[in-house]
Amino acid sequence: MEGLEGIIREHPFFAGLDERFIALVSGCAKNVRFEAKQYLIRHDEPANEFYLVRHGRVALEIAAPGHGALTFQTLGAGDIVGVSWLISPYRSQYDAQALELTRAIAIDGGCLRTKCESDHDLGYEMMKRVVAILVQRLHATRLQILDVYGR
């Protein structure tokens, strides 16, 4: 457990998080690995877990009719994959596929959500961190939609 706690403490997503909360988060965490091409997340499936990437690369994909899978973002060490675990209806909005051997910490979303409900200080910390990621991705999406390079 100490190993997991150390990794979680060091991960940018949890930077500066109170030790008490690190222990709570670690209680919902486990080590996982994915081979290249294996899916971490499938579109529209329950968002049971999210992942702190430690090594490797993951593609976030959307299936577009007639175009196959379109990758709209790739993530790597230090990133998190999956935010739907905190946001109702807790279903994934895209596919996430490992592009190479990927090692990560999987966090049980249901377990952490229950802890967030019973300790709102923890819930607020998680909400702030997830919102920061959503804002970054919103900015990125705007740039992609504007298609600035195409003009």
Added chain:
Amino acid sequence: MSMAAEGAASAAAGVAGKPAGPDPWLPRLGRIVSRRRDSRDAWTLEIREQIPQSASFRPGQFNMLTAFGIGEVPISLSGDPAAMDRLIHTIRPVGPVSTALAQMRPGAAIGLRGPFGSGWPLRQAVGGDVLVVAGGLGLAPLRPVLYALLAGRERYGRITLLYGSRSPDDVLFHREIVSWSRRQRIEVHVTVDHAASGWDGHVGVVTTLVPRAQCEPQRTVALVCGPEVMMRLTVAALHAHGIPHEAIYLSMERNMKCALGLCGRCQLQSVLVCRDGPVFRYDRVRGLFAHKEL
């Protein structure tokens, strides 16, 4: 020193806004030597002047290129500043003049005035790290800087190129980027906005690459060129990464007519882009950014 005065002092190939040599209003005659496709929609022309002059220029400068009978537009120099005998320009067709230029075949006549404008601040970068951030065709005006940095590699710390493009087919100078990252002492990260499966590189906007740059923010000079929206968001990301505004330089684009600081066509409030720019230190043009009216 005023911005205009500094721009003037820094232009090696003559006073900024006024090229060295003969009548700056009169296009010199050149011929296309070669034309090659460098991405889905960008062509690179190699031009030799009819009466050869020194093709010396500062990375970041531009020429006014004439397609005779159609018009004249500003186009950055995209070649090696040390290759004095030929002029290289990379052009994306967006309207009548740029289309006529991009379609020119070997042997065709072309007019040119210049080089004009300020260059990238290579001297300020000596001894520190250099972070080059390019978006789309913005890599063209930055390529001469990369040549110059690599030619004097030992004078700089870490050199990083972050390049964002629309899709894999739009990546400019693809082969050269690969060779820079393989053979040279320069760290290269390329990203595309979206990709079909088969592309195994990074996907995401160029700002997502900034945290990957292995530079020491307090001793880094950042050189940024691309569409203005991209530059604005990149400046924010660089600043969040710890790079001060005074160490960020960008190249601005405005329509031009005279390129000599006389007609006012390229004016942005108190600044004339052709004379004081196109390369500006960010803190000096910050207020001009993001105004719809400008």
